[in-house]
Amino acid sequence: MNAEIIAVGTELLLGDILNTNAQYLAGQLAALGFTVHYQTVVGDNAGRLAEVLRAAKTRTQLLVLCGGLGPTEDDLTKQTAAQVFGDVLIEDAQELARIEAHFAALGRPMTPNNRRQALIPAHGGKFTNDNGTAPGILLRDGEKQAILLPGPPSELVPMFEKRVLPYLRTLSDCVLVSRWLHVIGIPESQLDMQLADRLNAANPTTALYAKTGEVHIRVTARAETEADAAAMADDAAKALQDELGDAVYSADGSDLETTVVHLLKAAGAHLALAESCTGGLLAQRITSVSGASDVFECGIVSYSEKIKQRLLGVKAETLAQHTVYSAPVAAQMARGAATLAGAEYGVGITGIAGPTGGLPGIPVGTVFIAVHSPQGTFVRRAVWTNRSRQDVRIRAATAALDMLRRAVLGLLQPDAVPFCFENEEARA
Amino acid sequence: MNAEIIAVGTELLLGDILNTNAQYLAGQLAALGFTVHYQTVVGDNAGRLAEVLRAAKTRTQLLVLCGGLGPTEDDLTKQTAAQVFGDVLIEDAQELARIEAHFAALGRPMTPNNRRQALIPAHGGKFTNDNGTAPGILLRDGEKQAILLPGPPSELVPMFEKRVLPYLRTLSDCVLVSRWLHVIGIPESQLDMQLADRLNAANPTTALYAKTGEVHIRVTARAETEADAAAMADDAAKALQDELGDAVYSADGSDLETTVVHLLKAAGAHLALAESCTGGLLAQRITSVSGASDVFECGIVSYSEKIKQRLLGVKAETLAQHTVYSAPVAAQMARGAATLAGAEYGVGITGIAGPTGGLPGIPVGTVFIAVHSPQGTFVRRAVWTNRSRQDVRIRAATAALDMLRRAVLGLLQPDAVPFCFENEEARA
Numbered sequence: 057m058n059a060e061i062i063a064v065g066t067e068l069l070l071g072d073i074l075n076t077n078a079q080y081l082a083g084q085l086a087a088l089g090f091t092v093h094y095q096t097v098v099g100d101n102a103g104r105l106a107e108v109l110r111a112a113k114t115r116t117q118l119l120v121l122c123g124g125l126g127p128t129e130d131d132l133t134k135q136t137a138a139q140v141f142g143d144v145l146i147e148d149a150q151e152l153a154r155i156e157a158h159f160a161a162l163g164r165p166m167t168p169n170n171r172r173q174a175l176i177p178a179h180g181g182k183f184t185n186d187n188g189t190a191p192g193i194l195l196r197d198g199e200k201q202a203i204l205l206p207g208p209p210s211e212l213v214p215m216f217e218k219r220v221l222p223y224l225r226t227l228s229d230c231v232l233v234s235r236w237l238h239v240i241g242i243p244e245s246q247l248d249m250q251l252a253d254r255l256n257a258a259n260p261t262t263a264l265y266a267k268t269g270e271v272h273i274r275v276t277a278r279a280e281t282e283a284d285a286a287a288m289a290d291d292a293a294k295a296l297q298d299e300l301g302d303a304v305y306s307a308d309g310s311d312l313e314t315t316v317v318h319l320l321k322a323a324g325a326h327l328a329l330a331e332s333c334t335g336g337l338l339a340q341r342i343t344s345v346s347g348a349s350d351v352f353e354c355g356i357v358s359y360s361e362k363i364k365q366r367l368l369g370v371k372a373e374t375l376a377q378h379t380v381y382s383a384p385v386a387a388q389m390a391r392g393a394a395t396l397a398g399a400e401y402g403v404g405i406t407g408i409a410g411p412t413g414g415l416p417g418i419p420v421g422t423v424f425i426a427v428h429s430p431q432g433t434f435v436r437r438a439v440w441t442n443r444s445r446q447d448v449r450i451r452a453a454t455a456a457l458d459m460l461r462r463a464v465l466g467l468l469q470p471d472a473v474p475f476c477f478e479n480e481e482a483r484a
Numbered sequence: 485m486n487a488e489i490i491a492v493g494t495e496l497l498l499g500d501i502l503n504t505n506a507q508y509l510a511g512q513l514a515a516l517g518f519t520v521h522y523q524t525v526v527g528d529n530a531g532r533l534a535e536v537l538r539a540a541k542t543r544t545q546l547l548v549l550c551g552g553l554g555p556t557e558d559d560l561t562k563q564t565a566a567q568v569f570g571d572v573l574i575e576d577a578q579e580l581a582r583i584e585a586h587f588a589a590l591g592r593p594m595t596p597n598n599r600r601q602a603l604i605p606a607h608g609g610k611f612t613n614d615n616g617t618a619p620g621i622l623l624r625d626g627e628k629q630a631i632l633l634p635g636p637p638s639e640l641v642p643m644f645e646k647r648v649l650p651y652l653r654t655l656s657d658c659v660l661v662s663r664w665l666h667v668i669g670i671p672e673s674q675l676d677m678q679l680a681d682r683l684n685a686a687n688p689t690t691a692l693y694a695k696t697g698e699v700h701i702r703v704t705a706r707a708e709t710e711a712d713a714a715a716m717a718d719d720a721a722k723a724l725q726d727e728l729g730d731a732v733y734s735a736d737g738s739d740l741e742t743t744v745v746h747l748l749k750a751a752g753a754h755l756a757l758a759e760s761c762t763g764g765l766l767a768q769r770i771t772s773v774s775g776a777s778d779v780f781e782c783g784i785v786s787y788s789e790k791i792k793q794r795l796l797g798v799k800a801e802t803l804a805q806h807t808v809y810s811a812p813v814a815a816q817m818a819r820g821a822a823t824l825a826g827a828e829y830g831v832g833i834t835g836i837a838g839p840t841g842g843l844p845g846i847p848v849g850t851v852f853i854a855v856h857s858p859q860g861t862f863v864r865r866a867v868w869t870n871r872s873r874q875d876v877r878i879r880a881a882t883a884a885l886d887m888l889r890r891a892v893l894g895l896l897q898p899d900a901v902p903f904c905f906e907n908e909e910a911r912a
Contacts, residue, residue, distance in 0.1 A: 069522075071508065072691070074502065074504065078503065079501070079502045079503065081499070083500075085499075094526055096524050096525075098522055099521060111539070263500070335770070336767030337764070337768045339785040343764060343787070344873070344874060354788060355783075359771070359776075359780050363782040445772070
């Protein structure tokens with residue numbers, strides 16, 4: 057079955073807001089097995105909206121609209137779409153009661169134009185709005201259907217997931233189930249070659265999504281029943297996970313910081329951080345996880361050598377001999393943070409995020425990352441050239457999280473040499 | 485003159501990527517004075533693309549396309565648009581030489597399909613691509629024109645700003661100039677009432693954009709010449725700034741952290757931070773500013789009371805008497821951080837970001853923010869209820885930055901009472 061997406065709103069045409077609804081709806085419709093050939097944005101103008109709707113209705117079975125369902129004169133999506141679908145709007149007592157109750161709860165008077173939101177099509181249907189006053193609308197004309205959704209994502213997304221999705225599943229002749237693997241340590245270009253057969257397969261499909269410092273893989277299976285599709289998707293995800301091994305850090309959509317916090321928690325371990333060039337970004341990512349306080353003790357963001365020496369016990373002679381941008385300083389920072397907090401794990405990060413400040417032999421983008429653990433201290437040197445300051449910081453924090461993950465899992469092997477160096481090529 | 489935007493790419497229809505190009509182009513076209521009535525997304529399909537182009541060409545004078553200019557078989561925007569505009573493509577020697585030089589510099593062989601990128605319309609024009617191989621294309625058919633741009637934003641944006649913008653200025657019969665004011669401390673709903681006359685005015689126009697914890701105001705003036713429009717926009721921005729006073733923290737587009745770093749630098753002052761519930765977010769925002777190392781000394785992210793006492797000198801009896809979520813603890817953290825680092829300014833933040841952990845009388849969303857300065861220590865209590873953990877953290881860091889700004893500017897007056905409390909209502 058084919059579908060198209062029509063977003064209504066002058067603010068989209070002016071570039072004032074990003075059309076995140078279109079991306080959300082496109083992803084949802086694709087996952088349901090609908091084929092989407094067009095997306096359109098049109099302003100709050102009845103004539104142009106009607107023209108767009110007539111063209112879409114001619115070529116497409118299901119139109120999904122968003123925006124323009126509010127109480128003001130500008131909001132004319134419902135009236136216009138009802139006309140194009142040959143329906144009329146009538147006041148729905150239940151919706152009117154909901155809207156009146158909403159205003160009563162706020163202690164505000166309900167202005168007369170809010171009654172417009174209680175209008176629903178005589179021959180269509182409605183989708184209840186649990187997060188706002190405008191109900192979603194269903195219109196039908198023979199084989200053609202339209203679903204009208206409110207514009208605010210905080211209303212659209214829950215309405216779609218709770219009310220619209222079950223309805224659309226009844227229209228679709230197949231079920232698609234997706235699984236996500238999050239991968240770190242293998243570049244996208246290498247995955248692209250290694251997984252070429254899977255990436256070209258028709259069912260299940262496999263797709264790569266490059267993120268800063270990691271790659272997400274989506275596996276989607278299509279079948280007649282949800283159980284069959286889920287089994288196919290699970291099998292394919294399992295086979296991929298076996299192939300990629302330790303590089304897969306999560307198979308349930310969890311991000312890297314959540315994965316690391318849960319691993320530390322399961323190990324009953326605690327963490328302390330010493331950051332220089334990442335400037336608190338690693339602490340911020342760790343503490344963004346609800347429940348991080350069970351494992352996170354403290355983080356020191358030290359821009360001055362004085363603080364590195366005084367709080368973290370970095371030695372003056374090490375600074376003099378190796379400079380502050382060095383593996384030994386990163387290792388001392390990691391150990392110093394762990395000691396200061398009495399934590400089993402410590403991370404030290406020192407480097408040059410840029411855009412200026414490079415030294416001979418230490419170009420901008422060089423970062424030393426150390427993890428102190430009960431098994432020893434591991435240091436990695438990474439060089440991200442031609443990257444923005446923010447990009448170097450994100451990649452360094454991500455690399456530190458991955459080293460922590462591998463340390464807790466016992467995947468970093470103690471080495472004869474005290475420091476393990478690694479070069480990371482900048483990728484396009 | 486009217487215009488419309490057509491983005492070409494199956495990945496947009498699948499919801500794999502967000503259509504940021506459409507928002508960028510919409511904003512640019514609006515600023516140039518073009519009226520945009522439609523945006524369309526269509527896949528890499530010659531038949532459907534031609535249909536969309538014919539419909540757009542009938543109703544609109546200027547079509548701006550993006551995507552589908554690459555070397556592969558999928559990339560058929562140029563061929564299809566040339567047909568619709570009645571033009572033919574011929575190989576351009578200069579473009580071919582550029583593409584050959586590009587591959588030579590990479591040390592990679594140029595595959596034959598890359599020659600397709602050197603094709604340009606016989607009767608149209610081209611826009612040089614400084615950041616990739618595909619040139620931009622201009623097509624003309626009588627009064628109708630089309631501009632074809634490459635899809636990657638890293639190529640599209642510089643090409644638009646350097647090559648396309650000057651060309652479009654020659655088509656537009658007016659010039660629009662915008663100025664931005666960034667405002668903190670006045671809610672959007674209050675600005676909406678206070679500035680009602682300006683918000684309804686036709687020229688210059690004034691628009692409000694609510695951001696987390698702050699509001700951005702755009703003033704746009706339209707005139708026949710750039711000088712006239714700039715003078716009108718400057719006058720309107722100046723009048724607004726006079727009306728809003730200290731609440732305007734920047735009039736040049738700078739964000740709050742950049743404004744604060746520059747103020748501290750100008751004052752020759754230094755800064756140290758002690759964060760609890762914001763978990764390093766404030767340090768990360770301050771250090772994201774290039775040049776922050778001139779003012780930023782260190783940040784302590786302390787989740788444990790032990791660290792608060794040992795490093796920051798928070799007193800055990802204060803913790804016992806007031807709990808860790810209190811104004812006296814925030815003040816001791818701010819002073820402790822400043823003392824530790826030998827800095828003139830210190831910030832202390834302690835509170836409950838949630839989603840759980842509320843105490844009797846201290847609901848989730850309560851945050852105490854202290855600024856220690858040469859003029860004294862100031863503490864503010866804010867309560868953000870029904871907000872996500874991340875939202876509370878962002879608002880707390882933003883509020884701390886604003887207190888720092890006001891402290892450096894001497895806008896926080898020493899008070900007879902040691903702590904100044906303030907309640908912040910949650911806004912919808």
